[in-house]
Amino acid sequence: MKIIGLLMLLLLSEIHARAQDESITLDDLMQSAGEWARQNLDEDVLRALQNQDQAKVKQLFDELQKQLQGEYVIDLAAFRGTASAILPILQRHEETLPYALWLKTQLDYLEVADQLRLIIKPPKPAPGQPPQLPPNPSPQQEREIWIQKLAQRPWPDSAKTYVPRLKEVFTAQKVPPELVWIAEVESSFDPRARSPAVAAGLFQLMPATAKRFGLRCWPLDQRLTPEKSAGATAKYLRYLHGHFNDWRLALAAYNAGQGAVDRLLQERKAATFDAIAPHLPAETQMYVPRIEATLLHREGVRLSQL
Numbered sequence: 213m214k215i216i217g218l219l220m221l222l223l224l225s226e227i228h229a230r231a232q233d234e235s236i237t238l239d240d241l242m243q244s245a246g247e248w249a250r251q252n253l254d255e256d257v258l259r260a261l262q263n264q265d266q267a268k269v270k271q272l273f274d275e276l277q278k279q280l281q282g283e284y285v286i287d288l289a290a291f292r293g294t295a296s297a298i299l300p301i302l303q304r305h306e307e308t309l310p311y312a313l314w315l316k317t318q319l320d321y322l323e324v325a326d327q328l329r330l331i332i333k334p335p336k337p338a339p340g341q342p343p344q345l346p347p348n349p350s351p352q353q354e355r356e357i358w359i360q361k362l363a364q365r366p367w368p369d370s371a372k373t374y375v376p377r378l379k380e381v382f383t384a385q386k387v388p389p390e391l392v393w394i395a396e397v398e399s400s401f402d403p404r405a406r407s408p409a410v411a412a413g414l415f416q417l418m419p420a421t422a423k424r425f426g427l428r429c430w431p432l433d434q435r436l437t438p439e440k441s442a443g444a445t446a447k448y449l450r451y452l453h454g455h456f457n458d459w460r461l462a463l464a465a466y467n468a469g470q471g472a473v474d475r476l477l478q479e480r481k482a483a484t485f486d487a488i489a490p491h492l493p494a495e496t497q498m499y500v501p502r503i504e505a506t507l508l509h510r511e512g513v514r515l516s517q518l
Contacts, residue, residue: 283492283493285325289322289329292326296319317398328354332346332347332353333346351500354497358504359508359509369401390510390518391446391449391518394445394466395415413436417441417448459515459516460484461484464500
């Protein structure tokens with residue numbers, strides 16, 4: 213049976229996959245995701261999606277793949293409706309629920325992109341010139357819109373259980389315990405969440421990163437164990453902060469990859485996230501302000517205070 217249905221569920225995850233292996237290409241990702249599916253997904257999972265459902269997902273992916281590695285945040289707004297329609301399809305089956313949990317966290321990006329589309333207008337075209345794309349939002353615009361979006365959001369259901377336990381793990385690794393709220397952004401504190409790009413668990417660790425920081429992914433996937441996943445994540449964050457000496461840059465690297473951030477800092481002769489943000493992948497441009505707004509809402513602290 214073909215695995216095309218689940219491969220198409222990659223959606224926005226290609227950019228996130230590069231966060232922990234920035235050398236990966238789209239072709240590499242498609243090949244590795246297909247191999248993972250062949251090894252890990254049984255026939256029940258593949259049967260869970262009907263032919264018409266697979267077609268819907270494939271159509272969305274065909275449109276999204278042109279934008280996944282682009283710089284323009286607003287381009288993602290066009291996919292909000294289709295992604296929202298596909299979510300119930302994935303929620304319908306136990307086999308595809310982990311992907312639904314992952315996709316649900318991604319919808320926030322599409323919704324914010326749609327809001328920004330209404331705020332940021334394209335430049336007026338010069339006579340005889342083709343229309344220009346709208347500029348990317350500034351990091352400050354992003355921060356403000358994320359603060360507004362999250363202002364009334366209640367705690368995820370399982371956060372009350374996990375936050376105290378995971379803060380102890382982060383503190384033991386000498387990492388600010390407030391950063392456990394990364395799990396809300398990554399998985400809404402549901403350890404079952406799984407990206408079709410093979411990120412998994414509360415903090416959506418890729419297999420290579422999990423192994424690098426002491427976890428096993430087989431035969432039992434320790435990324436799905438909250439405390440173990442938190443321990444590896446804290447070690448990774450401590451390493452990234454030690455490299456960049458800046459939490460915004462460390463979080464950008466967690467999402468887009470250390471190599472990508474290093475290259476942009478060097479190319480732009482820059483030293484801050486704000487200086488390189490418009491040139492980062494669209495998800496990363498939104499990821500760091502989203503983390504900042506989450507910390508402000510949940511803990512009343514800013515990254516600069518950590």
